[in-house]
Amino acid sequence: MAGIVLLIIVSFLLVLPSSTAIGQTCGHAGNYTANSTYQSNLASVVATLKRNTSSLPLLFATATATAGAGPNAVYGLALCRGDITTNLTGCGTCIDGCFRYAQKMCPNDKAASIYDDNCLLGFSNNKDILAQPNNITQDMGTFFQFWNQQVIAGNATVVTAAVHGMLNQTAQLASTNTPRLYATTVMDASSNAMPTTLYSMAQCTPDLSAADCQACLRQVIGLVNATLSVRLGGRVLLLRCNIRYENNMFYDGTPLKRITAASPSPPAAPPTTPTTNSRRPRIEAWAIPLFVVPPLLLVALCFIFYCRRQRRRNRKGNMRLRQKLTYNLQGQDKLDWEMEAELSEFSVFDFHQILEATDNFSDENKLGEGGFGPVYKGQFPEGIEIAIKRLASHSGQGIVEFKNEVELIAKLQHTNLVRLLGCCSQEEEKILVYEYLPNKSLDFFIFDENRKSLLDWSKRLVIIEGIAEGLLYLHKHSRLRVIHRDLKPSNILLDSEMNPKISDFGLAKIFSSNNPDGNATRRVVGTYGYMAPEYASEGLFSIKSDVFSFGVIILEILSGKRNSGSNDCGDFINILGYAWQLYDEGRWNELVDASLEPLHHSAEIMRCMNIGLLCVQEIAADRPTMLDVVAMLTNKTKILAEPKHPAYFNVRVGNEEASTNATESCSINEMTISATTGR
Known part of the structure; x- marks a missing residue:
């Protein structure tokens, strides 16, 4: 039995993804040169942040640091998520990982903000990065958001109200939970209001006052409009405050508060009264593991098998993507291109999925005709509405457009940019799949x-x-x-x-x-x-x-x-x-x-x-x-x-x-x- 348990644990660790940042915003302050004074000062700032977050009291796993002066001055800020501050070594390791990610994604940039599931890191040659923002627009240089593309089933108005209520209550708890300025909540599913349980978190840097924390979180929540609030999860992050909610418990520990969406509770089942002749069989304590452990092991093995299968499927899908998106054109438009496989929330669709979503590109679903081909409205079986651009096969410019849009938009995330959900490439078909926007164009x-x-x-x-x-x-x-x-x-x-x-x-x-x-x-x-x-x-x-x-x-x-x-x-x-x-x-x-x-x-x-x-x-x-x-x-x-x-x-x-x-x-x-x- 011990050997089986050990095997399961080892196998489970093998399928766990490595810790990588979820996103970044590279700065706009120019670049530093290799082996320069600025690079040396930047390394010093990051080392200080790692050391300080690993040595400060558990409630304050955040730090700021400066190094150098004049044009070579570097300012930095780091914050670890409130539920991992019991492991300060892990906090410092996370910050180090963010820095290495910054060097990869924002090479030689003097300023960058990196967001990981467990921590965040920001550095700049401008000391304003350490200032407390008065409004979101002053901190847009460190702004990042990420949303689940699936939507919560049910009445959109009810769901929107419930999600906003949950986020507002979480923000209120975080701003009053001094000195940590961190809070977690859970909103239980109910039959009429919310069809799924949601877990939320809000956090500010502990140096903010309760009022400033509340103001920062309120502005962040204000960005969650009706379209975004029905998503099955999402996060909005600044260096000074952030919010997140998911349909799975992504944080450790017991939620600070349990929130119930307004809905009538089902009547409690009447208690059963045993008859005088009934006898309850007694189960010895030593026998409980015999009934409990085998099902758990079976579930764990199934989970391991599923994760490995998904990993193989994704790897094969990415290989097919590289093969399908490679074109050899003539003359000046010669293009040999491979799509990056690391794009988050980006899908490669089969052509039959596109046909089903658009009812075989029916005229009823046609939204318009662009310079490179028609655009159709579609809907996937799970209810997600999409807009599909079908590039004309005869257009050489369309191939270049296809490359540009996939390569560019999939890497860009902003509330005022249309979101590219995926693409499809099969023989002569080149298709781009976007989020559907109901009000057409300006x-x-x-x-x-x-x-x-x-x-x-x-x-x-x-x-x-x-x-x-x-x-x-x-x-x-x-x-x-x-x-x-x-x-x-x-x-x-x-x-x-x-x-x-x-x-x-x-x-x-x-x-x-x-x-x-x-x-x-x-x-x-x-x-x-x-x-x-x-x-x-x-x-x-x-x-x-x-x-x-x-x-x-x-x-x-x-x-x-x-x-x-x-x-x-x-x-x-x-x-x-x-x-x-x-x-x-x-x-x-x-x-x-x-x-x-x-x-x-x-x-x-x-x-x-x-x-x-x-x-x-x-x-x-x-x-x-x-x-x-x-x-x-x-x-x-x-x-x-x-x-x-x-x-x-x-x-x-x-x-x-x-x-x-x-x-x-x-x-x-x-x-x-x-x-x-x-x-």
């Missing part, structure tokens, strides 16, 4: 006379701010620095609460953090009407190219008119020059969509118009970065600069002196193009 609303009234000013402002946050993440806060290159209203999808999500990364480019301001290409791709002039005419693209496109979208959101193809632009061929003229003459309200009632929101609307015009200035260097744009949108007291004239300002109706490139760039608004431009 252009579906703002350019339709009947639907535009559904977007009042508050909704439009949320959309503008959400797009800005998504672009800021792409340009500055993500692991990969990304230029979208095809930002337009049809690529801004809207969820059930009209929150925006940037989509369609087929034309996106990764750029080096060392040289984010100048890249050249002979192939100009994108959509006329949203293209920056230096890109359309010379093939020069940068983060300022996306800023220009964003500015065009702002003006379209404000006016409810397309940038080009409109007869309401005065002497100008597009809306940019017309908007600048109206703004300059103090007649800005003539541009604004009448349904917005500009008199009631005149200050905010005029401010957004100013920001939009700053973004579409002709000279790229004059345009703000997205970090500047987000600051201008969030800080209403910030004084804005006066915009210079926009791009294509001199292109007027009937102006025969306008260049061919410029005229074409403003006349076609919804056609994605690929043109070769000589340098």
